[in-house]
Amino acid sequence: MAGSDRAVPFYCPYCGEEDIVPEPAPDGSGSGHGHWSCRSCRRAFRLRLTALAVALPAAGQTNGETGEGPERVPGT
Secondary structure (H helix, E strand, O other): OOOOOOOOOOOOOOOOOOOEEEEEOOOOOOEEEEEEEEOOOOOEEEOOOOOOOOOOOOOOOOOOOOOOOOOOOOOO
16 A cells, blocks of 8 residues: 555445545544445444454464474474
8 A cells, every 4th residue: 555544445345346435533533544435325434453363273282284283392
């Protein structure tokens, strides 16, 4: 996203159409970061980051993707 400070959605999360435009902030303070409006279904929505996902191992796997169990330290 060179030169842009907002995440751009590809489609409306309500109707799936691609006719979306940036929407001013509801409080009237200029352009609202993450506020979007769909011209097809006339709904407004907001994008925001809630958390960073952490990759967890699959159930039963303890050593990467091999599932071989914990690594052994030489000499133990």
